[in-house]
Amino acid sequence: MSDQSTAHPRHVVVLAHPDPNSFNASVVRTYCETVRSCGQEAIVRDLYAIGFDPALKADERPHAQAIALSPDVQAELAAIAEADIYTLVYPIWFAMPPAMLTGYIDRVLGAGITVNEIQDRAGESVLSGRHMLSITSSGTREVWLDEQGQVESLRNLIGKYLLHAFGMKSCEHLHLGGVVEGLDKGFVDQSLYEVHERARKVCAMLAAERHAASASLSVSDRS
Template sequence: MSDQPAFFRPRHVVVLAHPSSRSFNGLVANAYCEAVRQCGQEPIVRDLYAIGFDPLLKDSERPHEGGTSVMPDVKFEHAAIRGSDVFVLVYPIWFGMPPAMMKGYVDRVLGSGVTAKDMQGGVGTALLKDKRLVSITSSGASKAWLNQQGQIEALRNVFERYLAHGLGMKSVENLHFGETVEGLSEDYLDPLLAQVQDLARKVCADVDADVAAERGLSLKQRQQSDA
């Protein structure tokens, strides 16, 4: 039976990792959140640089026989994002990889308590199991050049698909923008941000379908139990 309240607003956690408050990635996060609100769903932004998140994984936080320690700042993050339906990672690609800040968030928050065996079995956690993952990335280099290097597909495999499978998540959506450098005009930016909002609306529609299906299943189960 569904444990959702009669009035339920799906939630999207938007994790932003860029040190500049005026970055293209910040505009992407804002555009995504605006579209989510327009769809009647709720965005929760975790701007990692703005909140001063500590990305350094402590030895005590690693899973071991004596258990895993969860530090106060990680407990706070878990409380902020618990019960969310979509996790959106917004970050630039630097030297072929996500910023250390984003990797640290994955290590300490999303991967808290997860063992290698859990990852191999796709066990997942209550925080992430059957949730949706969205990744929106940017680069100064062109998308065509990155594709020639095999970089985008490699990142999709080793970061997004790997995480989604290992953490038991339902699906992965991704969007990448190349040649996003400082000083871009509004005429250049507007079509890009429109793509972000189109993706957000698609994800919202998928989540609405999930909710409708779950409620339909719950109703069917109640009818069967009453029969």
């Protein structure tokens, strides 16, 4: 977690959608506006806008004998350092996250972690000791995705696996289904309200966590 002397909890929001006018981009704007209205910090990493390269390099592989992080990965790690929570916003395409996002996980969020460290939960990455929230969208309704086992699959892949492999504190998921062209304004407003409420809940959790940590430090200082 970020330094407890830091004034505000920090949210790193990762957007993986190529259209800056997409529903997903609106989700990011709503989330960040809510976070900032709660007095917390929001840092957006729009992967398509920054031209992130999702292709894993040979010497970045988890089983490489000598893992060497490329300059772009080192720069990205510096940009997202000291987050309290990583919020991933992305659509579900062909039952999977966009390749841009999986490449970001491969190259950045899991950077420098070996296979043995993952199995033993002994590695240290930017995710270690942090929280994660995934906000996903799909053209189909969530009930249909559930019938295909898709929602549970995503929760296992982006949720449970990362939670345990990287020693994260928590990993939650909000899915917004039925996102198609020509959306009704009422549907959009309701969906963004759900995002707003989830962001408020996350902010309250981080504020309480920060307060508890500060109180603990104060007690330690007096002892």
